[in-house]
Amino acid sequence: MDNKDIECDSREEATLDLQAVFNSFLQSEREATEKAKEVLQSRGLPQGEFSRIRRMLAEQKGIKVGEDMLDHLLDQLIEMLLHSSNIEEVFGEDHDLRRRMRPILRKYLEIDDTLDAEVRSKLRHVQEGTRTWEVEYRRVMDDIQRRKGLV
Structure with a gap:
């Protein structure tokens, strides 16, 4: 909105639409991860x-x-902007929107990668893919995020 690429009545509603894209992606990613674990174990x-x-x-x-996740998310976000009832008008070209959103997404993905590496370094003694790993990973991640003020 600040760059006049989109126009909307409610910034809050537009933000909720963007969050819905991320939440949907995260849910699908979790489901794929859980199913992959099941397939590995069953086979x-x-x-x-x-x-x-x-x-x-x-x-x-x-x-x-x-590696394809960033482009996929950008596609989904642009698609949402074009079809959301909360967005009045999209003035920016797709490539301009991507250029503006990419560094922001990359920044948050880098934070996630850094946190993941820190958690993994603390869990070297636990076998990845086990239930213990999952519980400890979540516990350590929550602790690190809390200490860094990310939650």
Whole structure:
């Protein structure tokens, strides 16, 4: 709005629409991750297959993970702007919107990556993919986020 790329009556409603895109993505990503764990366990596959299976299951859910995630999210955000009843008009070109949103998303993804690396460094003694890993990962992540004032 500040750059006059979009016009809307309520900044709060537009923000909620953007949050809905992120929440939907995160839910689909969690579901793909859980299903990938189940597939690994039920088929007795090695942990090294996790990323490939997760990527395949995510694509079945209509999302991209890994390196393609940023472009996928940008596509979804622009699509939401074009179709939201809370957005009156989109004046910016798609490529301009992407150029403005990309650094913001990248910044938050880098924060997530940094937090993830910090948590993983504290959990080197726990086997990834186990229930213990999941519980400890969440506990340590919550603690770090709380200490850094991110929640």
